Amino acid sequence: MAHLWSAPPRAAETSPSKTKLPTEPTAVVPVEAGDVLHAPRCWWHAATSAGEPSLHPTGGLAGRTGVDLLTWLVDELHPEQAIRQALPGSGGQDHRASWRDQGAKLVQGRQSPGKKEAHKLRRPGRPCGVDRGSR
Known part of the structure; x- marks a missing residue:
């Protein structure tokens, strides 16, 4: 059973x-x-x-998931000061658009040929629910 x-x-x-x-x-x-x-x-x-x-x-089989990709992206972007700042709240539409554009550029910078597949190499598969530890 x-x-x-x-x-x-x-x-x-x-x-x-x-x-x-x-x-x-x-x-x-x-x-x-x-x-x-x-x-x-x-x-x-x-x-x-x-x-x-x-x-x-x-x-x-330890396949990668969307969570693995996003976790890798967070780890990659963590050193960027712009990402660690508070999200724009009352700065107006232009301020939010500027922040969004800046974030998009940082993410696109991680899509270079050397970086694009790096997340597959850096993070071994792990069972679901297993704590990765603190950052």
């Missing part, structure tokens, strides 16, 4: 109790001898045997 829990909300990933599963699984799937069950990325799962020996191999 396999019990599957859908991906936790982001707040649950970073809370101290992130290892606690919700009380009710999203799906309970009977698995027979020779069956293969795919648990989607970031879904918690628990497999139990029906009283006889069982093998439960688990494997994963």
